[in-house]
Amino acid sequence: MTITSSEPLARPARVRRTVWHVFLWLLILPAVAWVLIRITGAERGLLVQLFAFTPYIAAASVVPLILALATRRWLAASVAAVTVALFALTVLPRAFTDGDRGPQTGVTVTVMTQNMLFGNADAEQIVGYVRDNDVAVLALQEFSPNAATRLEQAGLGTLLPYSTLGAEPGASGSGFYSRFPITDPGVRRNGAGLFNQAYGTVQPPGAGAIVIESAHPAAPYAVSALDDWKSDLAAEPRADKNGPPRILLGDFNSTLDHKPLRDLINGGYRDAADATGQGLIGTWGPYDGAPIPPVTIDHVLVDKRLGVGAVSVHTTRDSDHRAVIASVVIPAA
Incomplete structure (x- = not known):
């Protein structure tokens, strides 16, 4: 067997x-x-x-x-x-519109932020975005003296005649242009000592005053830079209920998946793109042609006393960052 x-x-x-x-x-x-x-x-x-x-x-x-x-x-x-x-x-x-976008009645003002990549971004295209989207406030990062000259030649001064500029060669410069007169203007250096942030107060006709700041905290490009990144984000101004409302917009070198940025937003802001269902649109990358998937590190943070309207993201030539344009509703004065 x-x-x-x-x-x-x-x-x-x-x-x-x-x-x-x-x-x-x-x-x-x-x-x-x-x-x-x-x-x-x-x-x-x-x-x-x-x-x-x-x-x-x-x-x-x-x-x-x-x-x-x-x-x-x-x-x-x-x-x-x-x-x-x-x-x-x-x-x-x-990816979905937030039910709470703040007040929707008042004076609507369109704001825009653009990182210019060492000042090399296409100035004429930026001015075109301002013109075509009726932008009243423009915040710039990596803003160089050469960039300021090219923007002026492209006609930015005609559209936004008021400005607070902290232009510097390289990546540290900051600029803030406005259709409305700017009071209490200034430029401050972040605690890490890497980047400027231009700021000022504007008051659109029929609306209350708002404080605008072009944000650019340090980047977490290496483990050794994490303390600077955290401290810069922690030092960004929080919304002050006893003062005028704020709009903080720029290159935050952080996404909504980073706790320090969420802590900043919880200090009295809402992320405009997140509130309107545009929060997954990448604003940075790939960098220098590297195969890096786009990530969302450019933001428009709006004081919760203000409302958020439409948000759009636009590719800009000669920059590794995209422009973010947002409509903000300011309660009538």
């Missing part, structure tokens, strides 16, 4: 199932850790840079859920489903 055994055949199948099971968890667990760190705001070290790409990780977290469901790995599918749900709660609201 010949006795045969299925054991040699069953063993490879068990090995394949084990390998697949391990592989599936290796896909799920990093996403679990990522979303928990995002929720708790515990990003540290190299994670700070990586967390700018959280929307991409959120989208990718759907893949292990589908694989787990397809192979009937129910525990893995349950964990993956919770992970996807948590990512959705933190990321997806940026």
Whole structure:
């Protein structure tokens, strides 16, 4: 009598199932850790840079859920489903209009921010955006003396005759142009000593006064720069209920997945793009042609006493940042 055994055949199948099971968890667990760190705001070290790409990780977290469901790995599918749900709660609201956009009656003023990449951004295109979108307030970062000259030659002074300028060669300069007269103008250097921020107070006809500032905190380009990045964001002015409303707009070198920026917004602001369902549109990248997915680090932060209207994002030649244009509703005086 010949006795045969299925054991040699069953063993490879068990090995394949084990390998697949391990592989599936290796896909799920990093996403679990990522979303928990995002929720708790515990990003540290190299994670700070990586967390700018959280929307991409959120989208990718759907893949292990589908694989787990397809192979009937129910525990893995349950964990993956919770992970996807948590990512959705933190990321997806940026793609939908917020029900609370602040007051919608008053004087509407359009503002715009543009990082000029060492002052090299196309001046005529920027002036075209100002003209075509009826921009009344323009905030510029990486604003150089040469950029100021080219903008003037392109006719910016005719459209926005008032300005507070802290132009400098390289990336440190800042500028603020306005259709309305500017009072209490100034330019301050951030605590990290890297970038200027131009500011001033304007009062559109029929509206109350508002304080405008062109924001440009330090970037978290390396672990050694994280303290400067955090301190600069912490030092950005909060909305002061005892003073005039503020608009803080510019290159914040942070996305809504960075806790220091969320802390700033919780200081009395709303993110205009987030409130209008435009919060997932990338404003920076790729940088110097590197294969970096676009991320949203340019923002218009509007005092909660003001309202937010339409927001749009526009590509600018010779800059690695896109222009952000937002309509702001200022209560009548």
